[in-house]
Amino acid sequence: MRLVFVYLSSTKVEDRFLPSVNSGVFILKTILKENGFSSSIIDLSLLLNQGKLRPDKSFFPAAARFILKKKPEFVCFSADCFSFPILIKLADRMKKIDPSIINIFGGPQPTTASADSLKYFSSMDFIIKGEGEAALIELLGKIIRQQSPSKIAGLTYRDEAGSIHDNPDRQPIGNLDKFPLPDFKSDPTFKKYLKSGVDYARVDVGRGCPYNCTFCSTSLFFNRYYRMRSPLKILDYIKYMKKTFGIKEFLFSHDNFTYQPKVVKFLCRHLSTEKDIKWVAAGRINNMSDASLREMASAGCIRLEIGVESGSDRIQRIIHKNLDLRKVIPFVRLAKKYNIAPRLSFIIGFPEETEKDLNDSLKLMLYSSINGALVSLYRLIPLTGTRLLNLHNKKLFLPKKPPVASFLFRGIKDIVNKYPILFSAYYEIRGQYLAPALLYHLDQYYPLLLQWFPYSFFLLCRERKVEPLQLFKYFIDSRRPLRGGSDLIAKFYLFAKNIAGKYPSAYLLDALHFEYKLFKMMKKRSSSIIKASHNLKYLKSSKIFLSSIPRVPPYVFAELLPYNPIELSNHLKYPADADDIRNISAEKTNLLAKLSSKINWSIKYLNKKEAEVFTLVDSKRKIREIIDRAPSRYLGKEDRKLAASKILLNLVKEGFVYLS
Numbered sequence: 001m002r003l004v005f006v007y008l009s010s011t012k013v014e015d016r017f018l019p020s021v022n023s024g025v026f027i028l029k030t031i032l033k034e035n036g037f038s039s040s041i042i043d044l045s046l047l048l049n050q051g052k053l054r055p056d057k058s059f060f061p062a063a064a065r066f067i068l069k070k071k072p073e074f075v076c077f078s079a080d081c082f083s084f085p086i087l088i089k090l091a092d093r094m095k096k097i098d099p100s101i102i103n104i105f106g107g108p109q110p111t112t113a114s115a116d117s118l119k120y121f122s123s124m125d126f127i128i129k130g131e132g133e134a135a136l137i138e139l140l141g142k143i144i145r146q147q148s149p150s151k152i153a154g155l156t157y158r159d160e161a162g163s164i165h166d167n168p169d170r171q172p173i174g175n176l177d178k179f180p181l182p183d184f185k186s187d188p189t190f191k192k193y194l195k196s197g198v199d200y201a202r203v204d205v206g207r208g209c210p211y212n213c214t215f216c217s218t219s220l221f222f223n224r225y226y227r228m229r230s231p232l233k234i235l236d237y238i239k240y241m242k243k244t245f246g247i248k249e250f251l252f253s254h255d256n257f258t259y260q261p262k263v264v265k266f267l268c269r270h271l272s273t274e275k276d277i278k279w280v281a282a283g284r285i286n287n288m289s290d291a292s293l294r295e296m297a298s299a300g301c302i303r304l305e306i307g308v309e310s311g312s313d314r315i316q317r318i319i320h321k322n323l324d325l326r327k328v329i330p331f332v333r334l335a336k337k338y339n340i341a342p343r344l345s346f347i348i349g350f351p352e353e354t355e356k357d358l359n360d361s362l363k364l365m366l367y368s369s370i371n372g373a374l375v376s377l378y379r380l381i382p383l384t385g386t387r388l389l390n391l392h393n394k395k396l397f398l399p400k401k402p403p404v405a406s407f408l409f410r411g412i413k414d415i416v417n418k419y420p421i422l423f424s425a426y427y428e429i430r431g432q433y434l435a436p437a438l439l440y441h442l443d444q445y446y447p448l449l450l451q452w453f454p455y456s457f458f459l460l461c462r463e464r465k466v467e468p469l470q471l472f473k474y475f476i477d478s479r480r481p482l483r484g485g486s487d488l489i490a491k492f493y494l495f496a497k498n499i500a501g502k503y504p505s506a507y508l509l510d511a512l513h514f515e516y517k518l519f520k521m522m523k524k525r526s527s528s529i530i531k532a533s534h535n536l537k538y539l540k541s542s543k544i545f546l547s548s549i550p551r552v553p554p555y556v557f558a559e560l561l562p563y564n565p566i567e568l569s570n571h572l573k574y575p576a577d578a579d580d581i582r583n584i585s586a587e588k589t590n591l592l593a594k595l596s597s598k599i600n601w602s603i604k605y606l607n608k609k610e611a612e613v614f615t616l617v618d619s620k621r622k623i624r625e626i627i628d629r630a631p632s633r634y635l636g637k638e639d640r641k642l643a644a645s646k647i648l649l650n651l652v653k654e655g656f657v658y659l660s
Contacts, residue, residue: 336372370458
């Protein structure tokens with residue numbers, strides 16, 4: 001029996017296809033081998049990266065010929081939301097050439113629309129829903145013995161009469177330790193990955209997320225069943241990859257790695273025995289504490305991927321994410337304390353999102369960035385089967401720019417247009433309040449501006465007394481047409497420089513010149529994507545690590561600055577709303593009094609320590625003016641302690657100091 005696994009691991013990054021190892025497929029291949037089945041793996045992105053497939057109209061016929069050279073009896077397609085229509089088109093072409101081929105589909109996207117997929121596309125013979133390890137073995141056995149697959153749980157199929165049967169779902173696998181380690185050593189495909197520049201390994205540490213966000217399909221695929229592999233099994237895999245291939249950098253594959261802090265703590269104690277490994281994981285801020293971050297850092301964690309999604313409390317409730325947004329900035333600062341780079345992802349374009357909600361997200365992105373977080377921004381992808389799409393499926397529209405390479409989209413445009421619900425990932429939902437063009441510009445440009453000009457953007461908002469959304473709109477309207485990359489950076493620099501001239505601020509000009517100088521320096525050093533680590537020495541050695549978004553922290557070359565941005569980000573507080581400042585409570589007044597106690601309750605000592613206390617200011621002269629006039633305004637018969645606290649309160653009201 002000849003079986004071929006086919007998938008597309010990457011659609012497009014910076015005009016290049018960057019392949020990534022699909023560990024789930026390699027595990028399936030190993031399980032098949034243990035059960036007496038031989039198979040091979042074809043990653044179409046790897047072939048594009050190697051030049052064996054061309055990114056033009058020849059892609060589909062050439063890819064079909066490449067697969068058919070293997071003379072497969074079965075082709076197993078692993079599909080996500082973007083690759084699904086591409087792989088369907090490929091299956092159609094192959095079926096026309098060789099009708100005897102049996103096409104089996106699996107993955108998140110086929111799972112959520114299995115019956116409709118078979119109804120619309122005759123080239124699809126079987127769809128395995130959810131986790132496929134057990135179902136695939138059963139299905140192959142039934143086909144070989146020419147038996148009916150009617151009792152295979154988790155399978156949707158078409159019988160000989162053409163009728164479609166959707167069997168009951170299969171329960172998720174409880175014990176993940178029974179799966180073998182992927183047999184990379186004997187697989188020629190994995191060696192090709194190493195030659196293509198892949199220098200890290202995915203680790204299947206667990207599966208499932210217990211939460212139920214309305215926009216996410218993870219709960220549909222894994223039935224909200226959270227599981228972890230045993231620490232010893234994970235450690236065995238890491239040791240194997242390190243010894244066999246010299247790989248020391250790992251991406252922990254789990255949607256919510258940090259859900260059970262005790263399990264993570266136990267795992268980290270085992271991982272800490274391997275001193276020279278580095279790893280990245282994903283989680284939620286409400287599952288992490290100072291102690292857990294310290295444990296993860298000591299075990300080799302260098303980055304945490306956090307889905308914040310929205311900076312609006314209202315949207316958090318609507319999408320059932322329900323994060324406490326007050327914890328975001330403290331989490332960022334805690335992670336930086338332990339040299340873990342926090343990367344926060346945000347989504348814009350929710351149907352109920354207003355300009356206020358959008359601005360709340362942009363503001364939280366900005367504050368996170370100047371505190372040292374990596375930030376990324378995506379337009380909402382409406383996924384098939386989710387509650388969000390079921391509620392708003394009448395509002396879908398096809399945007400002008402497709403989410404995949406244009407040559408791929410030209411080949412699938414007909415079926416994407418015909419079946420919008422099935423291929424909803426290619427669509428957007430038209431909201432009531434926000435223009436699609438604005439969302440597109442934010443998606444394309446805002447993360448890039450925060451990547452290179454976080455402090456400048458923040459100070460511009462303060463100088464003009466505008467919100468981030470207002471400033472962004474002003475920039476876009478005044479600098480059209482815009483292109484990405486260097487053109488955007490150069491135009492923003494001129495835009496900001498012009499504003500800085502109208503609103504004199506030495507601090508703003510210092511920040512602006514430094515950040516632009518840093519951009520030019522990094523551009524000169526490398527013409528490729530810069531994947532910066534949180535560690536200065538690591539970055540200077542030009543070591544490239546895991547990140548699909550180029551990012552250089554604004555504090556990397558701090559020694560070039562007349563001020564210390566590391567200290568700035570460490571002291572920066574999450575800004576309170578204007579109403580909170582006007583109606584400041586007695587509790588916060590007491591907080592100010594405690595702060596003033598650290599400066600000896602003395603105006604004179606306050607002057608000496610202004611560099612430590614008043615970090616977030618754009619003009620020390622203004623601080624001195626406030627302090628100089630304080631005695632006549634506040635002292636009187638009041639003691640010095642109350643005077644110092646009221647001075648700080650006045651600084652809060654005037655926007656120079658922020659409270660957490």
